[in-house]
Amino acid sequence: MAKPNSIAAASVGELIKAVLGGAYTLDPTELFATGAMWIAQSTKFPGTTQLYRNYYLLLRSGSAFGACCVERDDLPALVAEDLAGASLASLLADPRLPVRIAALDAYFGSVEPHRDAARATPWQLPLGTPHDRALARDRAIVSLLKIEPGQQVALIGVVNPLVQAIREQRGVCLPCDFNLRQTQWGDPVSNTMEPALDAADVVIATGMTLSNGSFDHILERVRARSVPLVVYAQTGSSIVPQFLDHGVTAVSAEPFPFSQFSAEPSVLYRYQ
Template identity: 65%
Template structure:
């Protein structure tokens, strides 16, 4: 799949105001939102809805079961999603968070709450549908596996993977492993919850060796919820290698780092593709000059 390169994030917004300076990390982005750099004061916005979702997927003919746990917040017309580990939050949180101001949630001691609130706020003030730098791709009507394959082929096609290129995959989904290998890449998988990929490749838990060896890194947005996103961002910046993020978690957060450590993003806002068989959009971002993985570095 060939995708047109996106333009860089514009230095001036459509309302004539200057765009905020690219953040150094997630904490800096959060502080900028709390200052009002991105739009309305978050003190005046509230989470009108809070949802807790438990979901599992197992594709026919496989013995791998993916278990997902989501915290979703609604702020006016914006939704923010954060996938968490099984015991990271109690489901009762969905009953506690509605009615609270976004500013309060952005200061919450729990990382997933802050991430969901930040994502909801940014999805409201920076909706993907208004992003000139994003290409919309409609996932086709079909089975879960058909839709997952279409999504993961698009992710792997965001940057050109050269044969023999070592691709660090932080957050393993087997169709994405296959998509990387189909382009001739050598997949270096890392995940907390899997021991081997479907083709038998060992999956490591420690991402540091993967980050040290990879020529290109593909990471899930769930790295936001476990706190490793900033570490990944620092590593790829220091090494000068490209980073692709496939984001259900933080789909509105990660594009804020485009061209500043993140080379490309597959952003999939709530409701996520696995909740429907009908065509649904993903929003594909690429930084200027990021069509080739080596050039993007």
């Protein structure tokens, strides 16, 4: 019997265990990280005060990239020098969570690339400035849900264009972020997500919740409350779709190379 391309996993740990146990179509011992990269990147839009700092671990396996955005001190910048040539199976057993996430993303990018996924719809981002492209990306995310006027939207991982896009649908944004203290408009940003998860009618979260270990808790809370969850994923763009119908309602998946690294038209994939 052919192995499935998806199973019902309750957590990221269960998903990794299933991959290592041979539950999927490809053997992770036969897939290798032929390239590894560490990227430090910052963004500041003209006329704003917010400086975004991003740090990425990227693994290439065949035609797929696995991506994990991390906090500045989560991994040393030289980490990528040690990973090239390793099997994805060995990297999925690495004690460092970001390495496991990048390897799992590369694995599912090989099992079912976005371009071949039955539930994925391509969405083209336009030629333009970083702000133009970020705003188009964030509107694509919000369009995955019908936000009713007055609904409370927990935003876990804050980017200002996404706050703006929620407001345009007349939702009430409940912003949460470890690194930001206020939005571009002066709204306070909470450094804990629990009150927002308790109050929200809708939850929107970044894929970086995979790399900081909070994704499983968010899944547990939205399942318990039957609340829709949309994930916008650069980190783990191929991982999050594995949880569709098992806590995740929709995904805006943006594989590497990300929109901020080019002005040219590019494609993200929306899953519903």
